[in-house]
Amino acid sequence: MIDSFDKNKISLRIAKQRFPFPNEEKPAWRTYVNDGSNSSPGLPTVDGDVHPDILVIDRATTTNKYLMAASVCVDKPSSEDIIIWLQISNVVDSFYVFVPKGYCREAAKLAGAGKVLVSGFRQFDLAGESIEINDCF
Numbered sequence: 748m749i750d751s752f753d754k755n756k757i758s759l760r761i762a763k764q765r766f767p768f769p770n771e772e773k774p775a776w777r778t779y780v781n782d783g784s785n786s787s788p789g790l791p792t793v794d795g796d797v798h799p800d801i802l803v804i805d806r807a808t809t810t811n812k813y814l815m816a817a818s819v820c821v822d823k824p825s826s827e828d829i830i831i832w833l834q835i836s837n838v839v840d841s842f843y844v845f846v847p848k849g850y851c852r853e854a855a856k857l858a859g860a861g862k863v864l865v866s867g868f869r870q871f872d873l874a875g876e877s878i879e880i881n882d883c884f
Contacts, residue, residue: 754821755782758800760878761819761845761871766803775807776814790816792834799835815866817843824854829861841866848872851883 758780768776779787781798788804789796790813800819805812816839818832824846836842842863846854848870858865868883 754800754819755780757821757845757871757873757878758782758819761817761869761880762801764878764880765843765869766801766815766817768803773805776803776805778803790835790838792838794834797831797834797838799831799839802839813839815839815841815843817845820844820846820850820854822847823850824857826857826861829857829863832858832863832865833861836864843867843869845869845871845880846883855883 762778762780766778768778779802781787781800787798787802788811789798790802799816801817802813803815805814816835818828818835820828824844832842832844842865844854844858844865846868851868851870854868869880870883872879
């Protein structure tokens with residue numbers, strides 16, 4: 748299991764590598780990382796605001812468009828994750844799950860059982876200060 752400081756560090760690395768917004772192509776898109784103390788903007792759900800680990804918002808209009816969100820697991824995904832995944836996936840266009848290498852099948856099985864629509868499962872592997880991210884399937 749990875750401690751919360753490391754989870755923040757991993758989330759920041761994933762965001763930088765996979766959600767590098769704003770950029771030249773998408774200058775109005777913004778990526779936010781929830782580090783616990785400085786929460787990302789909340790996603791409005793029927794149960795109140797949810798703060799995904801990574802959130803991408805299109806700020807081109809006066810109303811925020813919640814484009815993408817990601818959940819970063821630092822250990823084997825659990826049934827507790829499903830509740831949050833379902834809330835997040837219902838209010839964004841694309842939802843991604845990042846898990847440590849070797850946990851893709853468990854994440855996919857949980858998401859399927861919870862009827863969570865996941866746009867993509869990704870696995871990460873830490874090598875010192877670098878992170879390698881690959882598609883699960």
